[in-house]
Amino acid sequence: xxxxxxxxxxxxxxxxxxxxxxxxxxxxxxxxxxxxxxxxxxxxxxxxxxxxxxxxxxxxxxxxxxxxxxxxxxxxxxxxxxxxxxxxxxxxxxxxxxxxxxxxxxxxxxxxxxxxxxxxxxxxxxxxxxxxxxxxxxxxx
Ligand code: ATP
Ligand code: MG
Numbered sequence: 001x002x003x004x005x006x007x008x009x010x011x012x013x014x015x016x017x018x019x020x021x022x023x024x025x026x027x028x029x030x031x032x033x034x035x036x037x038x039x040x041x042x043x044x045x046x047x048x049x050x051x052x053x054x055x056x057x058x059x060x061x062x063x064x065x066x067x068x069x070x071x072x073x074x075x076x077x078x079x080x081x082x083x084x085x086x087x088x089x090x091x092x093x094x095x096x097x098x099x100x101x102x103x104x105x106x107x108x109x110x111x112x113x114x115x116x117x118x119x120x121x122x123x124x125x126x127x128x129x130x131x132x133x134x135x136x137x138x139x140x141x
């Protein structure tokens with residue numbers, strides 16, 4: 001099924017000069033960049049985006065990290081885009097990520113893991129709407 005998912009290139013990867021390489025991985029795998037914006041997130045945006053993790057001990061650290069420097073916000077589109085993006089990203093902890101995944105290639109730690117990707121159709125719809133007003137989560141194709 002052709003669908004859309006939401007992706008963030010996180011501050012560690014932007015600082016490391018990996019934007020091009022990460023976008024290249026998505027394109028190589030057949031995902032289209034349907035929307036893209038680079039900017040520095042406000043604290044309240046990071047807190048709202050990761051609200052599901054509010055009670056976790058790493059929440060403060062996570063929001064500090066996500067607002068440390070600019071990020072790249074993207075909508076990716078393609079066949080099975082949600083699952084495909086998660087596969088290209090690799091496991092949350094780069095130590096457990098498969099060879100060739102973005103997190104294995106570029107990430108330093110479980111906290112600074114280079115990319116975010118929606119983990120379900122519901123999350124994709126919510127996250128796309130959170131950052132990109134007016135973009136339909138559905139595809140015509
Ligand atoms: P994301 O939601 O960013 O795509 P994920 O779905 O693989 O990542 P989640 O469990 O949703 O993982 O955690 C969200 C983010 O919180 C992680 O990507 C990471 O940046 C941070 N995080 C998760 N676990 C830890 C931890 N134990 N210590 C520090 N940070 C963590
Ligand atoms: Mg997650």
